Amino acid sequence: MDIRSQVAMVFHLDKCIGCHTCSIACKNVWTDRKGADYMWWNNVETKPGTGYPTKWEDQGEYKGGWIVKDGKLELRLTGKGKFLQKIFYQPDLPTMDEYYEPWTYRYEDLFNGPELDDQPTAIPISKVTGEYIDVESGPNWDDDLGGSALYARNDPNLAAMTEEQRLQLLSIETLVMFYLPRICNHCANPACVAACPSGAIYKRGEDGIVLVNQNVCRGWRYCVSACPYKKVFYNWSTGKSEKCLLCYPRVETGQAPACFHSCVGRIRYMGVLLYDADKIQEAGVRPDAELVDAHRDMLADPFDPAVIESARKNGVTEQILKAAQKSPVYKFVKEWGLALAPHPEFRTFPSLFYVPALGPVTYSVENGIALNPTSTDEIFAPLDQARLPMSYLASLFGAGQEAPVRYAMKKMMAIRTWKRAVTVGDVEMQVALDGLREADCTTEQAEAIYRLTSLCNYEDRFVIPPSHREQAVEVLTNPLEKKGAAGFGFREQPQRGF
Amino acid sequence: MFPRTAPRLILLSALLLPLTEPLAAQDAEAQFRKSCMSCHTIGAGKKVGPDLKDLGKRRPHDWSAKFITGAAAMIDGGDPTATALLREFNGVRMPELGVTVPEAQALLKLIDDFSAQGKTLGTAAISRPATPEDIRRGRLYFTGDLRFKSGAPSCMSCHRAQGVGGWGGGWLGPDLTGATAKYGAGLAGVIENPSFPTMQGVFAKTPASPEEAFQVASFLKSVGSQPPDQRDVIFPVLGVVGLVGGMLLGGHLGRKRLKGVRKNLKPRA
DSSP states (O other), X not given: OOEEEEEEEEEEGGGOOOOOHHHHHHIIIIIOSTTTTTOOSSEEEEESSOTTTTTTTOHHHHOOSEEEETTEEEESSOOHHHHHHTSSOOTTOOOHHHHOOOEEEOTTHHHHSOOOSSOOOXXXXXXXXXXXXXXXXXXXXXXXXTTTTTTGGGOGGGGGSOHHHHHHHHSGGGOOOEEEEEOOOOOSSOHHHHHOSSOOEEEOTTTOOEEEOTTTOOOOOHHHHXXXXXXXXXXXXXXXXXXXXXXXXXXXXXXXXXXXXXOTTOOEEEEEEEEEGGGHHHHHTSOGGGHHHHHHHHEEOTTOHHHHHHHHHTTOOHHXXXXXXXXXXXXXXXXXXXXXXXXXGGOSOOSEEEEOOOOOOOOEEETTEEEOOSOGGGSSOOGGGOSSOHHHHHHHHSTTOHHHHHHHHHHHHHHHHHHHHHHTOOSOHHHHXXXXXXXXXXXXXXXXXXXXXXXXXXXXXXXXXXXXXXXXXXXXXOTTTTTTOOSOOOSSOOOOOO | OHHHHHHHHHHHXXXXXXXXXXXXXXXXXXXXXXXXXXXXXXXXXXSSSOOOTTHHHHSOHHHHHHHHHOHHHHXXXXXXXXXXXXXXXXXXXXXXXXXXXXXXHHHHHHHHHHHHHTOOBSXXXXXXXXXXXXXXXXXXHHHTSSOOTTOOOOGGGTOBOTTSOTTOBOSSSOBOTTHHHHHGGGHHHHHHSOOOHHHHHHHSSSOOOHHHHHHHHHHHHHHHTSOOOSHHHHHXXXXXXXXXXXXXXXXXXXXXXXXXXXXXXXXXX
């Protein structure tokens, strides 16, 4: 047993309204720079859709993530032999066209343009070349199913559905969509770290945040291709790769990252997960059908004395252990079984989990007019008749397995029905309680889920332990070295003259 | 600064002029080694041209000086002695050496001095017929499989010739396949004491021995009569075929590369 601590996340998709506030907060803080302007460390996608970069889930194209070969984990992109073949030319890099060419407008034309019969306009110009561009795509080009005939139709997850289901999903009367906000998953088994030839990417020991060392990065860009979630980006101005750093300066000071903090729907939760690093390799080679369970099995119970002892041996502090016991992420993922990792079949074991969105409530159509539910006994249609087929969600969150998705959906629907019976009273209590029992949920658990979903405060959503950077720094330098010395020092000696 | 320095320098060189006199003999010997010795000796016998011992007794100095500074004009002008010499030495013309009249006079004085003192300069050409062993060793010297005793670089570093196989040799100097036709019997002497500025730089301190030079010359003579290789046609064809084949192979190996995702979504117009 080798217990480590990981700052983990849950995004509650049922609460996401797709407002992109998280993306803007992140952009303003981190990527509003030359060379980084096309990056969206946080982006919000509409599903079904192809996302950003286009079709990132299609590893047939992008070659990201891990595969199992001869019972061993292997990067799909590279390896010792494959790397030598590709040393002069890396053939699997996404181009700017897969992201989008960043642009702005020539606003000065509005003031300096010659006098004409018509109003002056600010034409779009590329932020890369400065030349006029005909804007063809953007980071959320298929937002709210825009251009769905092109984008939603090419969603790689549709491959798991039958032709009939696809037709139904894409026809205008029965269209359905939900939002999928994405950041770096800070995986337990990160493919980007494994692929880096320079050893520039590392996973921090104390909290599991994955970072790119800008001094070591040599711009090989193997991380860009190897990350199956396409969340490492190449800065074309500095020639280095960059990625979401989970706002570690904020996390270290006990604040939630910018995208978490600014979230309007309060969909984001952050807390500590303890996991057994010894189980990663073994879990990674399990067949697709067992991956969700293998991942959950890897996460350790923070109340188990053996786990606590092993964690202490690894230098996990008491505060972190305490935070792990209060972690909302642990509850959502392990206790309640509601939150699921995206695409577990990539075998990177993300530390970001999603609570799937419930479908639209049941309604009937009469004479072309949609009516509200007539019988509140059934607020939701049975899962088999859900407008968003379970096979789609299974492809996104279950490595093709419907069971874990069905379990989460059923529980959420049962809690919604039970809560309606309690507060409104138009559902028979016995029906609601039967529903809860069927969904493997007690009333206490239902109440707890309800509270953490609907009535959560800042302290409930973000349980961030102190990082003790002041202690961590002692490993590298002696903080008392300069004690008693006068004046200011230099972090790096200034270079002058020859 | 400069306008005032120049007259002083001229004055200084004028003062130094008498000091250069004792050096003249040494200079003349160096000049002889450089310009004459590939074809002539003093008192060591005939080479490409005649032995120059007792030249002063055979011909007037004026005639000799004129011949040294402008042999071609005299041969073409039908000078009887010059024509006779040309016939005697198998029609090998004395080349234009670019020697000035004072230099020629210094050379003649040197020849007289050496003749009077009975000293010799240079070695006579080897006149025996080349054996197959000579030709074989010559080829080895040319390719560098046998090193020259002096440590001089092998011929193939700069020259090419037929019969050395493979790539033929270097392209810095000329092709030596037809060298015999140009220098005739004098080839060995040219190899031993090359009068070309580029080769002098390399071989002045590390000359080939007469035996080595004779063997290399024998080898070159043996290849001079061979028909030209077919290599010249095959090589560029092989290059083009190799390039096209290499590109096709590269394209085939890289056929699974990422060729763009979004642009392939769009319906083709």
